[in-house]
Amino acid sequence: MGNFADFSAIPATAFDEIMRLHARGGEDAATDLIIDLLDAGPDETCELIAVELPRTQLGQRWRGVLLLLTGDDMGGDEPDDPLRESILGQHEFFADGHYGVVSPERVAVVKQALESVDVDAAIDDGSSAKGLRGLLGRRRTRIRGIVCDHPAEAVRSAHEALLGIYRDAARQGAGVVIAIG
Numbered sequence: 025m026g027n028f029a030d031f032s033a034i035p036a037t038a039f040d041e042i043m044r045l046h047a048r049g050g051e052d053a054a055t056d057l058i059i060d061l062l063d064a065g066p067d068e069t070c071e072l073i074a075v076e077l078p079r080t081q082l083g084q085r086w087r088g089v090l091l092l093l094t095g096d097d098m099g100g101d102e103p104d105d106p107l108r109e110s111i112l113g114q115h116e117f118f119a120d121g122h123y124g125v126v127s128p129e130r131v132a133v134v135k136q137a138l139e140s141v142d143v144d145a146a147i148d149d150g151s152s153a154k155g156l157r158g159l160l161g162r163r164r165t166r167i168r169g170i171v172c173d174h175p176a177e178a179v180r181s182a183h184e185a186l187l188g189i190y191r192d193a194a195r196q197g198a199g200v201v202i203a204i205g
Contacts, residue, residue: 030081036128061201088182
């Protein structure tokens with residue numbers, strides 16, 4: 025898991041439909057709807073989408089952002105952590121990938137948590153490496169003290185893109201769907 029991470033704002037009615045399907049035991053149907061929502065545009069025949077909604081793709085950088093947000097590139101052990109939910113979802117579904125959804129009500133909490141992250145304090149781009157690391161030229165990006173395979177600027181940029189989705193969704197009273205695979 026990990027070659028892509030796609031995010032899209034969704035109308036509250038779409039969130040309600042995903043949760044209705046899930047409550048009826050239709051996790052596959054809920055996952056299929058998430059995929060359809062990520063793929064659909066307003067010109068397509070998806071009744072739940074009337075206008076173009078904000079979306080973004082983080083690619084493989086999602087793991088760097090998750091590390092930035094939680095201190096763990098697997099998301100940590102706090103399932104109700106809004107920073108974890110920003111990447112993995114408030115409600116998670118597992119199929120051929122990882123799918124998640126954040127309710128319109130929870131989006132504002134997630135947005136606020138994302139805005140509170142001190143990105144500069146958490147990221148060491150390696151430029152100040154001292155000692156043996158500096159001498160050997162091993163100036164790797166470290167996030168929260170942990171080596172990260174993604175450049176510091178890529179993680180910063182991905183965090184901003186993620187924050188943008190949640191800001192847009194909060195402004196519109198929308199939820200967010202997530203697919204990672």
